[in-house]
Amino acid sequence: MTDGANGTDGVTYAWTPAEPAKRKNRSGLWIGIPAGATAVALIAASLVLIAPGASVAGVQIGGLTAGAAAQAISARLADTEITVESPAGEVTVTGADLGATVDATAIAEKAFADNPMWKPSAWFPAGTGVEVQIDPAEAATVLRDRAPGTYQAPVDATVAFDAGSQTYVTTPSEAGEGIDIAAVTAALQTAFDEGTVAATAQADLVPVEAPVTTEEADAAAATLNGILDSAGFYVGDERTVPVDRAVAASWLTVTSDGEGDFAITADEAAIQSVVDGLAGAVDRPAVNADVIVDRGGEVIHARVEGQTGRAIGDTAGIAAAFAEQLSEGNGKYALNVTETPFETTTTERWIDVNLSAQTVTLYENGQVYRNWSMSSGKSGWDTHTGSFRIGWKTPMQDMGCVPGYDWCTKDVPWVAYFNGDEGFHGTYWHNNFGTPMSHGCINLTIANAKELYDWAYRGTEVSVHY
Template identity: 50%
Template sequence: MTDLATKPDADAELPKGTPPVVDGENQADVEGSTVESSTVEPESAVEPETADVDGTDEVVDETSPEETTVVLDDASPEDTTVVLDEPAVERDADPVDADPADADPADATGEVEDATVAMESTHVGAAPTGNGPDAPAYAWAPAEPKPRKSRKALWIGLGAGVAVTGLVASSLVLIAPGTSIAGVSVGWLTPGAAAEAVQARLANTTIVLTGAGGDVEVTGADLGASVDATGLAETAFAEHPMWNVTAWFPPADEVVVQLDDEAATSVLRAAAPELYADPVDAQVEFDAASTSYVTVPAEPGSGIDLETVRQALTDAFASGQSEIELPVEAVPVEADIPTHVAEGTVGQLNTILDTAGFYIGAERTVPIDRATAASWLTVAPGDDDTFEITADAAAIQPHVDTLAAAVNRAPENAKVITDSAGKVLREESGGQSGREVGDTSNVASDFASQLAEGSGAFALPVNEVPVTTVALARRIEVDLGDQRTYMFENGNLVQSYAISSGRSATPTPTGSFRVYAHTAEQDLGAACRDPSRTDSYCTKDVKWLTWFAPDIAFHATYWHNNFGNPMSHGCVNMPTNVAEFVYRWAPVGTEVWVHG
């Protein structure tokens, strides 16, 4: 800006019609003075001046009164200063991010294209005239600033874009409008907020117990009511997201309300105590007289039906009602442990008593009496409204300690009778394997666990001792000279008896023979078959005949006692007990040697 400081003539006048501006410092000096208009004529000799602004040559016309600021100091002609401002230069538009608040008001005169000289005057009485000490000071008024370019459209566009972006983003996490869960509107909500709204509505839903209930109010929260609010909200969002306009305003989802039975019963009992009577659970007892378990039947109680309450709460919640009336009355309440449960347990326990014992295979080797088995058991109500059976391993252990004596058994060897060549003539005994109880360190605890599961038959760990077969080679020797019979087993003499062999007229044949038959009792002699024969004899009821040669046998003799001497018709006479022993000891095929 070009400043021209000149001192105009004292008689200089302001342009006509232009009001003077009174300098604030001299306002008090002009009190009661009158300001007369005068005109200041610009110097015609001043040539227009060229200014270079931002590289552009522009012409500043300093002769225009509209572009000139005149400051008049009334103190003296020497103090009068005329300041001519530069004309405003047309400049480029400010950047969009310029802040109007940052503009310096002192620079406003440099940004005006057509500044208008405005003279403001303060009149207090009559303004003094002339250039005396009381003359007021005048100044040209600042020009109005150039209006800034409007950018409202740009800012509105940016705001609208942000709003649209936010709406699109919201549609990805919100449930569609018009969606409801059991009467609870969850549209425009996130799944988390929807879950909270559903649970809050349920908690505040109220049931008024009318009739015998005495109009007492209980809420869903009091009853411990709950729904799968999180699952329902997530399902609502999955099936009806806000971005899918085809899923808007769907039908309401149905829900299932659950009650905390213990909390609900407690609240309802407190609300209507006269409707409640406690049921009595069935019991199981051991009757010592019959040594059996018996059932003590359950007794029903009374109270408010929880299912009716739950359904009423569900209906109110589903229909969006905040309150519903429910007429209530006492209904039978079954015991937690009914009679049929006790009866089933009694049957199981008595089966244990019937079968209690230690078993080897199917054999109940060591039985346990019913009273003893019952003393091992404890029966008490369980957590699942049944009965729990437990057994005392310490009480079982003393019986385990006696098992070895009761169970262990030595093997019985098998025996076979053979001839001297080893040919088996008869199986004397099949034999029996032995047994020994195995490790019993865990038997008591294992049996206790098994009894708790309902089984009284405990299979013992047993080791088998195998059978050994013994062969006995037997033979008989008859010494006619000594009138004795000798019996050998595996070469060893086991018995020797005096006998009576045949007399000289009817001698006993000698040689090697084998037993070929046995007869328990028989009549001897041809006369027995033909009484007319006088050359024979007949001896009735002869016992224990062991035949080893034609018509020759070892047999019992009851008609004489002269053993050690020949007395027979050829057979070998023996005392009755000896004859029976030989009869049973020598099977068919036993070797017999008769010599003199």
């Protein structure tokens, strides 16, 4: 516009547009992004990859992850070929055929730990040695199949019931023959260590032990015979219903797994046939005891032994439970019974010998049972006083008929000693009872002596006094 337009000095001015602001140069940023990402990726890779040049058994594992390295190591071992030269010829097998393994994962992880890519000083390290493992059974099988002329099968030990001896007996194992697996393993180890994919093994024929040894069979037989020794149904420690050895053996089946273990199984149905009769063999009523005691209450004789009554009740499930026990080597089956206690009747007995009154008195439960006249030891042969007990008894005996005695009485009846050579006995050579007549014994009539002999059990108290 002009100056006149606005009344100025007439000079014309023209306003020009402002110069655009310069845009920021971002090319460096766009160029720098891929470079930065690459650097980050390299850093990340250095944290998971093994350093270049690292190797295990000839397998280059540099630049690999531990997982990929483990796969490469295992593949090399599986593909390694061993030519086996033996007296029966030559065969070739691979590591895979032999069931060969190494702990490849642990090896690869160690290689990374020792040789990470981020650690340049560790690049190009030496190889790492590892131990090769072979599956003996797998190796034996492949060598046997490919070189049958080298193999003679071993014979496993066995266990069987012998009816004659009523025991389980062992048939010993017999060794076979086959290629020396240790030599094949050594050749594979050498090849693996040297990083080669093939090697030759010079292998002799060696004994091949049976998978089931005599010792393992003997142990199984011992378990089985232990079952037969104790087989039965028990109430407490009492084998109330024994099971015959042959019957118990007929219940059992023994199976070898071919590797040294023997499984025992039992026929539940056969066991049930015995279980069905348990009530008749186990159940019984209580029997009350009848005992003779001394004055202190100590039992000196049981005229009737007391017996606890018992009843077995429900037998459901016993056969199955016993079959399970037998399979575990336990032949003792404990029965659950309901018991009924017995009662006891006691009779107290003792004998009184009164030398002053020349009497023998039998006491029963504190009451006089019998009272008789007697003849004790005469002067110079006096019967000893004291407290004694009936000991040895004999229906008849010669007395004094040996050197050192000046008398001999034959066939003295119903003798019951209570103090050394002093005792009660019957007398047929005199009838002067009530007067001391003997050499220290207590003379009684034959009838009285016989009754005392039957009445006074061993241990009966005898009190001799004036």
